[in-house]
Amino acid sequence: MGSDPGISDVFARYSADKLDQVDEIRTMDGDTGSVNGLDFYTLWSPADMMDEVTSPAGIFKNGKMTYAPPLSSKGVYEFPDPVGPLTVYNTDHEETFIMSHLIEGVKNVDFRIAIDDNFVAIAKTLYMIGMHSRDPIDVRGVEVAPLDLLTTLMPKPTDFVGKVKGHMALVVETTGSLNGKKIMMKIWTIMSHEKAYQLSKVNATGYLVGVAGAIGTEMLIDGEIPQKGLVWPEMLPAESYLARMREKQLEISEQIIELE
Helix, strand or coil, X not given: CECCCEHHHHHHHHHHXXXXXXXXXXXXXXXXXXXXXXXCCCCCCHHHHHHHHHCCEEEEEXXXXXXXXXXXXXXXXXXXXXXXXXXXXXXXXXXXXXXXXXXXXXXXXXXXXXXXXXXXXXXXXXXXXXXXXXXXXXXXXXXXXXXXXXXXXXXXXHHHCCCEECEEEEEEXXXXXXCCEEEEEEEEEEEEHHHHHXXXXXXXXXHHHHHHHHHHHXXXXXXXXXXXXXXXXXXXXXXXXXXXXXXXXXXXEEEEEECC
16 A cells, blocks of 8 residues: 555545546656756665566556557656646556456556656666566676666665655546536645655655555554455545545645536
């Protein structure tokens, strides 16, 4: 249970519950974060990020799971202010698989994340020479997984904590019908990396991931989660979850857009 997947799935459940029928869910992850002096880095786990951008991207389309080659499907998305327009890519992410199974009736689900041109160019080159592989190779008599070497050389988020400037945004658009009209339910949260550092000495990505899991744990302790065993984010009481997010300094905005 993290930011995305996690909060994104709760957003989808919240919106789906307000519609008569759900047709499409889009998750957009954007970030304007920058670190002075660094060109190739990630605000989350380097190993996870390299996996994400070098794996085929799952896209649930017309009721079926399809796959696009790594970093081949992109577009520009207009994030709410102060983030603005960013180039986003379909990547391998859990939302596509989870929402398509747990949100009844949905026909199209995809996830896109903003990645800057420099990171994309470097990631594609590393992919071409096999640096994304987890399979060990012999290097002068030593077995080394290329990905382990790469991520060891990459800066870790903890290396530049407190130095990240900018904002992150998580947006979920759920399109369907309500009272015979085509409607988009748009819900999002935005947080500056500076605010996250003031609150918890982390960047905004880390703050959302940590808060997401903490809220789930609190709800379990408080008896709000009656299920036993595996509990997906879509199964949580969405209204209560969002209320707890607000208590933890996360601003949530929503918009209802009539499309017809």
